[in-house]
Amino acid sequence: MSAASPPGTRQWQSSDQRHHLHPFTDHKAMAEQGGSRIITRAEGVYIYDSEGNKILDGMAGLWCVNLGYGRQELVDAAAAQMQELPYYNNFFQCTHPPAIELSKLLSELSPGNFNQVFFTGSGSEANDTQVRLIRHYWALLGRPDKMTIIARKNAYHGSTIAGASLSGMSAMHEQMRLPVPGIVHIEQPYQFALGADMSPAQFGLQQARLLEEKILEIGVDTVAAFIAEPVQGAGGVIIPPDSYWPEIQRICDEYNILLVADEVITAFGRLGEWFGSSHFGIRPDLISIAKGVTSGYLPLGGALVSDRVGEVIINKGGEFAHGFTYSGHPAACAVALASLRIMRDEHIVERVRERTAPYFKQRWATLAEHPIVGEARSLGLMAAIEIVKDKSTRERFHKDQAAGSRCRDFCVDNGLIMRAVGDTMIVSPPLVVEERHVDELVDIAWRCLDLTAESLEAS
């Protein structure tokens, strides 16, 4: 930081460094690079830091601020609910109006056979809940041995012990000695990295059939469920070929295993549909939600439960021994209601599908012409570019050259939040971005790819 920095920033940074352990952060590296960036306010699709820099939020926070910042209706909904009833729980045969109304609205918005929701405080807790629902369901049907859950490498399902076990992130597994028993992984449908020499249709089928192979390998009587994100988010916006999901669906149906769609990112308009499952024609038995459900204004997650599972759990009786103090927090539910009603009344999902996403797709695709870009892909308002040294062979830059983090740092210095997953650059802007914001995003991205290429040459 330069000597001209206002004193506020330096003081905050040193206090932050002394007392605050950040998620997914190398603290030593952060200190060496001058300390944390302090975001102080936000408006629309822009965030502002303590130095007064205005930055286009290409990630909508962490894939969540779908309606953008500064929506007064959401603030008012939280304030009004906090006045009326700031907290009560849904345990022991109690409930409250915001939880009731939100449950009803979610079942109206979700696919036809989803009529129940179990609320949580986050996406990780939603997936923990799924593990418990799945095992409880099969046990109630007299199949307690049907308990193994199959997930995918490079998936992200959260950071609790169950969430991180379901996730297929090797760095998380190594550090935490995960996964816990009863969770296994298959390879992902990441064509740029794993299937360059195949047609998309062939590659999609091949990767889906890995599920069938795994089921047969470990024994169909032991497999309870398969969980996956319709489009992998944190893994690098990995969009499966069209042949992938129908084959996954066939396999789940044929072997009678539950299908869980982790829609923590893809629900509520991200792919131009209320649920990403609809885009791909997936018929899940369980759906995880969080993030965009409140536009990130307050924490809330949930497991949406189809009749297939819900009826067994309800009709067989007995207690489902699971719950969180903040399951269905009234203020969070009130904000979710306000947020979903805005999305519905302002036709945000339709606008993404019909206007914003097609425009974004066409602008984003131009980045593929950049000399260090091997691929530019997008679906709805999720997108990635692959930084490569050689476009024709897809050869990457050496790991130590850290091309992705270089590009990310240039972006933030030039007014754009774009995230790096290795050398894959990703964005997921607020759903309310307008065409001029899309232009700005793509222009900054191009310029920063130039800067990245120059600096890599000099390194």
Ligand SMILES: *Cc1c(COP(=O)(O)O)cnc(C)c1O
């Ligand atoms: C972010 C995310 C989660 C975890 O949600 P948290 O609210 O951070 O616990 C789970 N699944 C997916 C697909 C996510 O992107």
